[in-house]
Amino acid sequence: MYGVIMTDVGGSTLTADDVSLIEQAQVGGIILFARNVVDAAQVRQLCDDIRYYNPDILIGVDQEGGRVARLRDGFTPLPAMGRLGELFDQNPSEALSCAYDCGYLMAAEVLAVGIDLSFAPVLDTNSVSEVIGDRSFHRDPQVITALATQFMRGMRAAGMATTGKHFPGHGGVAPDSHVAEAIDTRALDEIMGHDMQPFAQTLPWLDALMPAHVIFSQVDNKPAGFSKVWLKDIIRDQLQFDGVLFSDDLSMAGAQAAGDVSDRVHAAIHAGCDIALVCNDRVAAHEAAEAAQDLPYPDQQRIKTMRGQIPEWRGDLTSTCQQFEHWQQARHRVIQTFFNMQTANSDGNQVQNSHTLDHSDDLSDLKDPTDYK
Numbered sequence: 001m002y003g004v005i006m007t008d009v010g011g012s013t014l015t016a017d018d019v020s021l022i023e024q025a026q027v028g029g030i031i032l033f034a035r036n037v038v039d040a041a042q043v044r045q046l047c048d049d050i051r052y053y054n055p056d057i058l059i060g061v062d063q064e065g066g067r068v069a070r071l072r073d074g075f076t077p078l079p080a081m082g083r084l085g086e087l088f089d090q091n092p093s094e095a096l097s098c099a100y101d102c103g104y105l106m107a108a109e110v111l112a113v114g115i116d117l118s119f120a121p122v123l124d125t126n127s128v129s130e131v132i133g134d135r136s137f138h139r140d141p142q143v144i145t146a147l148a149t150q151f152m153r154g155m156r157a158a159g160m161a162t163t164g165k166h167f168p169g170h171g172g173v174a175p176d177s178h179v180a181e182a183i184d185t186r187a188l189d190e191i192m193g194h195d196m197q198p199f200a201q202t203l204p205w206l207d208a209l210m211p212a213h214v215i216f217s218q219v220d221n222k223p224a225g226f227s228k229v230w231l232k233d234i235i236r237d238q239l240q241f242d243g244v245l246f247s248d249d250l251s252m253a254g255a256q257a258a259g260d261v262s263d264r265v266h267a268a269i270h271a272g273c274d275i276a277l278v279c280n281d282r283v284a285a286h287e288a289a290e291a292a293q294d295l296p297y298p299d300q301q302r303i304k305t306m307r308g309q310i311p312e313w314r315g316d317l318t319s320t321c322q323q324f325e326h327w328q329q330a331r332h333r334v335i336q337t338f339f340n341m342q343t344a345n346s347d348g349n350q351v352q353n354s355h356t357l358d359h360s361d362d363l364s365d366l367k368d369p370t371d372y373k
């Protein structure tokens with residue numbers, strides 16, 4: 001049975017404490033962070049070990065591209081989604097084609113190492129938010145919709161379910177909900193007519209949603225992830241969305257208004273979330289798993305839709321990814337378009353990049369806006 005808690009593990013291999021947490025009845029998911037990653041083979045072994053101790057478990061990661069990428073060494077770099085938006089402003093057809101390739105490439109490499117899903121795409125607008133920025137495809141909801149649809153088509157083609165975040169939109173409020181309370185004072189009509197449009201227009205391609213830890217004060221006095229107005233009245237009843245609802249990390253500052261971690265878990269699940277994330281706090285994770293014992297299990301068929309089509313491991317990332325028919329082509333296209341690197345063509349010969357945007361592609365010095373712990 002899939003439980004209602006998604007949490008994390010300490011390092012690159014499982015400890016006895018990790019195993020004790022994984023085996024708890026209401027733990028239904030594990031999210032991986034950079035500290036869990038050494039290389040592709042190690043991640044695949046870690047995922048296999050997690051499933052050995054709990055076969056009914058989802059394994060997720062934040063592999064958006066740009067600064068937000070937990071899988072780096074040995075994996076193909078992905079551009080920030082804002083780069084696709086910039087390309088769209090220059091050449092819409094090329095940007096849409098590249099968006100499909102980025103989605104496919106990301107999904108193939110994540111699935112290859114045994115991870116079911118990446119929490120992607122970001123459907124927020126690039127407006128005033130300190131934490132969203134170039135994680136967003138664009139400032140225009142229609143462009144976001146077009147690019148995100150292609151990105152999700154690529155994900156689905158590779159065998160990965162999609163998760164749109166951060167509903168109904170984090171882009172219009174400046175404070176970062178990882179470290180501060182975020183309040184958006186706009187009227188519901190304005191939010192629905194602008195920020196929420198990428199979510200509403202991509203519903204046929206969305207398998208899951210993650211609500212924002214933002215209080216939309218003219219709609220409800222609770223953050224969206226704790227709000228029955230947003231989760232039940234709007235998402236379930238008005239939009240008729242029947243996919244999975246993941247809470248955002250309940251350890252974030254934007255979630256603290258709901259009380260201690262037990263209160264937050266109960267608030268998120270009772271408001272309508274299927275799975276509650278509790279990350280980067282082992283004491284809180286154990287407390288959350290214990291607090292969830294009196295909660296009902298989530299809809300099992302709904303949760304199963306998020307399981308990835310994980311391929312046979314063939315000893316290394318490249319050999320494993322070659323089982324995905326479009327991986328080599330997508331990889332070549334992404335590297336050629338966005339990064340000043342060489343890639344091999346179908347004959348194994350090195351081909352120098354001939355087309356890049358005028359951008360620095362060195363991500364090593366850029367701060368991951370989601371990495372606060």
